[in-house]
Amino acid sequence: MSTTRLETFADGVFAIAATLLVLEIQLPGEDIGQGLLDLWPSYFAYALSFLSIGIMWVNHHVVLSYTREADRIFLFINLFLLMSIAFVPFPTAVFAEHIGEEGAREGALAYGLTFVVIAVFFQLFWQYAYRRLLRPDADRREVSGINRSYLPGVPMYVIATLVALVSPTAALVLFAAIALVYVSASIWGDEEVV
C-alpha cells in the first residue's frame, strides 16, 4: 500500500483533533467580562495542544517522507498513534479546568500521560519505518540525524509528567517548553534537529 492514503486519513485526524479542541472551552457564565478573563487556562491549554498536535503533524510527514511503502503492521501502529492524538481534546479540557485550582495535579498528570503515550507510539512509528520501510535512496546521515533528534521525545514527556506529581505549575511550564523547543529546533536548527 502506498503511503498517500495513510497520509490523507492521518491528515484528517490531525486537523479534526486540533479543531475540536475549541469545543472543550466552556462558555463563560453571567459575568461575561470576568468570565472571559478567567478562562485564560483554557486559552493557554488550547494553544499548547493545538501547537503540539501541529508539531506531531509536521513530524508525521517527516517520517512518511522517508518511508517507501506501508505494510499492515505500520498501518496499525499508525492507527494507534492517531488514536492517542485524537484523544488529546479530553485531557486538555480536564487540565484547563483545574490549572491553579484543586485537582491541578491530576489534570496535569492526565495531560502528561496522554503525551507520554503519544510519544511512545510516535517512537514506535518512526523506529518501524526506520528499520523496515526506509526508502532505498534515503540519505543515511540525514536519517540517523532524525533518529537522534526523536530520541529525547519519550524521556522529556516522562520527566514533565513526573514533575506534575510535585508541582503541576512547573509541569505546565515544561509542557510549553517542550513544544517551544520543537518549534525553535525546527526553525533555527538544521534538518537533524527535527
Next chain:
Amino acid sequence: MSTTRLETFADGVFAIAATLLVLEIQLPGEDIGQGLLDLWPSYFAYALSFLSIGIMWVNHHVVLSYTREADRIFLFINLFLLMSIAFVPFPTAVFAEHIGEEGAREGALAYGLTFVVIAVFFQLFWQYAYRRLLRPDADRREVSGINRSYLPGVPMYVIATLVALVSPTAALVLFAAIALVYVSASIWGDEEVV
C-alpha cells in the same frame, strides 16, 4: 465515476467519526482523581470504537482497490455504510456510560446492533463490488480469499450481540476479541485473511 472521489468522502467520514468519539467522554466531576479512574469504561469504549472504525477503514480501501469504477447503486450502498459508521459515537457513549452498571445489557445491545448493521452494509458493499465492479485484472484466487475472509463478519457480530442478552460483560469481551482477531489476522495472516 472513478472511485477516487468516493474514497475522499469516505476517508473524511471515517476520520471524523473516529475523532468525534472523544467528545462523548464526559468530564469528571468534583473528585477529579477518582473521577478520571472511574471513566475507564469510556477509555475502553473509545479505544474499541476507534480501532473498529480503523479496521473498517482499512477494509473499505481493500474493497476499493479491487473495484474498477463506482456506479450509482454502489454510491448509495457506500452512503448507507458511512451512515452506519458515522453513528458509532452514539452507541459508544451509551455503552460506556453503563458498563458494569444498570442498563449494561441495553447499552451492549445498542452497541452490538450498530455493528451488526455496519457488518451487513459492509457485506453488501463488498458483494456488490465483487459481483459487478471487479477490476478485470484482479487475481481470482486473491479475490475469493478476501470473499471467504469477509463472510464471518455478520455472524460474529450477531453472536456477540445475542450474548449481550445473557451477559453484557461477555459481549464486551467478544467485541474486543473480534477487533483483535481482525488486527492479528491482518498483521500475521496472509492477504486472504483480511
Next chain:
Amino acid sequence: MSTTRLETFADGVFAIAATLLVLEIQLPGEDIGQGLLDLWPSYFAYALSFLSIGIMWVNHHVVLSYTREADRIFLFINLFLLMSIAFVPFPTAVFAEHIGEEGAREGALAYGLTFVVIAVFFQLFWQYAYRRLLRPDADRREVSGINRSYLPGVPMYVIATLVALVSPTAALVLFAAIALVYVSASIWGDEEVV
C-alpha cells in the same frame, strides 16, 4: 481557479456536516431501554438528514463534472450553498426533538425552510455553472436533461414545508419521500433524472 480545490473544501464540509449529525442525539436518561426506543425520531431524523446531505454531495459532483473552471462569483455561491448545508444539524435536532409532540409544526417548518434555502442555493449553483462555466465538450442533450431534473427541487421542498403548516407528520413523510425519489431516480433512472 480549477474546480479541484473547491471540491476538496466542499467534500470536507459535506463529510463533516453529515458526521456531526450524530452529536445532536441526546443520550437517554435513567430508563435506558425505554429511552433508546423513545429516541426513534432522532434516529429517523439522523438517517433522513445524512441521506439528504449525501444526495447533495452526489449532485454537487455532477455539477462540477460539467464545469470547466470556477470564477469568484461561483466560489461565493458555493460558499453560501455550503453554509446552508453545514447548518443542517441544527434544524435536524430541533425537528427530531419535537416529532409527535408539541412544537412539531415549528420543528418541521425550521427543517423544511433550511432545505428550501439549500435547494435555492443549489439551483443558483447549477444555473450559474450551466450558463457561464459549462465545459465546451459537455453533451448538450445530457446537460438539458440534468437542467430539467433539477427544476422540481425548490418547489418540492416549498410544498413539503407548506404542508408542515397543516400537518407536521405529513411533511415528515414528504421529506423522506423526496429523499427516496432522488435515490431511486438516481439508481433506476437514466442520467437525465438526477
Next chain:
Amino acid sequence: MSTTRLETFADGVFAIAATLLVLEIQLPGEDIGQGLLDLWPSYFAYALSFLSIGIMWVNHHVVLSYTREADRIFLFINLFLLMSIAFVPFPTAVFAEHIGEEGAREGALAYGLTFVVIAVFFQLFWQYAYRRLLRPDADRREVSGINRSYLPGVPMYVIATLVALVSPTAALVLFAAIALVYVSASIWGDEEVV
C-alpha cells in the same frame, strides 16, 4: 516541502472550523416557535463567521498560488494562523449569546480581538510568502496589487473592535460590512482588490 500538503491540512481546518460553528447554536427551550425566532443573533453570527472563514480560505489559497514552496518558518506561521481560525467558534458563541443584551460589549470585543489576531497572522503569512517564497514567475504588478489589497485588513478589524467599546451594535454592523466588502471586492473588483 511542497505547498500541497500544507494546503490539505489547512483546507481541513478551514472546513472543520466553519462546520463546527453550528454546534454552538443552543437548542431552543419550551416555547419552540418564539425560541427559534429569538435565536436570530445566533443565525446572524453563524452566517457572519462562516462567511469570514470562507473569505480567509479563499485568500489563503491566493497566497499559496504565489508561493513556490514552504519552509519551516512558513509552516509554523501557517500553524498559528490556523490556530486562530479554529478558535472562531468560541467567540462566535459568546458574541451571539449577548447581542442586544448585557455583556454585548464584551462579546463584541472578544469577537473583534479574535479577528484582529487572525488578520495579524494572515498579514505575517502573506508578508513572509511575499518577501521570501515568491514564485519566480509571479507577475510583479499583480503581486504588489495583492499586497496593497491586504494592507487594510488589520486596521479595519482594529477599528471595528475599538468601536465595540462605544457601541457593540455598530461594531457588529462593521464586522458584517468588512465581510461584505471583501466578497464584493472579490467579485466585482479586479484581482488587485482581493
